[in-house]
Amino acid sequence: MNRGKMMDLGNHWEDLRKQARQLENETDLKLVSFSKLGTNYSSFRELSTPGDTSPLLNKSNSDHMFETMAMEIEQLLSRLTDVNDKMSDYTQNLGVNSQSAALLHTLQRHRDILQDYSHEFNKTKANILAYRDREDLLGAVHRDIDAYKNSSRQDLYLKEHEHLRNSDRLVDEQISIALATKENMKGQKNALSTVTQKLNALANRFxxxxxxxxxxxxxxxxxxxxxxxxxxxxxxxxxxxxxx
The missing domain is CATH 1.20.5 (Single alpha-helices involved in coiled-coils or other helix-helix interfaces)
Structure with missing residues (x-):
């Protein structure tokens, strides 16, 4: 009876170890892909120029992949934590002997792996989030600068247009004054010619x-x-x- 129970416990321990190793392998592969995504994400943001709207679809895909992979890794780490807790419960049910010491050593190794994976995941995720926030802030600044430049350029065009309109109006006024002066001079010339003719006629008569x-x-x-x-x-x- 005790021997059968021990065999069942041994099989249970092996099942837990298999689950732990499988989850560790899956988590390791996901972390490698997640790290590559972070590198590609940074490279993509650096190659994107401010105001360039063509890579918006790729940016959206990168953000979606980041959120999806982060959620998958968090789920794997949560499952791996549960398996480690079950392994810890298993070791606590054993007495103090050489076998339990070996199991505790194995459990500690799995815990160290879980801790390393959690640390690597949190570090990579924090770096990507920090880089994304910084790039979003810079993008907003660039958009504000572009909007200000466009607004200033439009104001300059409007001022130049108003200046041209005022210049045209002044030229029209000067032309009108010149035409009026010409007509006035012409009238004075005609009046003087008339007076001269009258004086000549008067001198000839007397x-x-x-x-x-x-x-x-x-x-x-x-x-x-x-x-x-x-x-x-x-x-x-x-x-x-x-x-x-």
Whole structure:
């Protein structure tokens, strides 16, 4: 009876070890793939340029693969933890002997493997999340900068357009002023021509008046010359007096 019970317990232990080794192998393969995904994820983000919309589908696929693989590894680690707990319960039911010492050594080795896998998984996951958060933040900053540049460029175009409109308006005003001035000068020219024609007609009609006007003009010129000579003589005399 005791021998049969011992055989059942031994078979149970072997089943637990097989489950542990199988889960460890599956977890190890998943962790290798997960680590490669982290490397490819970083490389993909570095090759993607800000504002480039073409790799959005690949980015979405990478994020989906990351979430899926992380969930699968967490499930494997949880199952492996349960198996380790069952193995621990098994060893506690045994007495203190050489066999239990060997089992405890085996259990400790499985626990160390579980701890290493958990540490590696958490480290890789944290690195990917940190890198993704940093890239998302940088992407948001780049998008804000691009939006600001586009807005500034549009404002510049609007200001330039307004400047051109004001320049056109000023040119139109200057042209209008020039045309008005031209018309005014033309009117003055016509008025002066009319006055000149009337004066000529008046002089032709009254020759005596024309001659009298000419004599008056000649007398004015003569008086001006005499006054100029007198003033010049006075200035010369004053200069001579001042020099002596």
């Amino acid at each position: 020759p005596l008046i024309n001659g009298l006007i000419q004599k008056i003009n000649l007398r004015k010129k003569r008086d001006s010359i005499i006054i100029a000579l007198v003033v010049s003589a006075c200035i010369i005399l004053l200069l001579l007096y001042a020099l002596h």
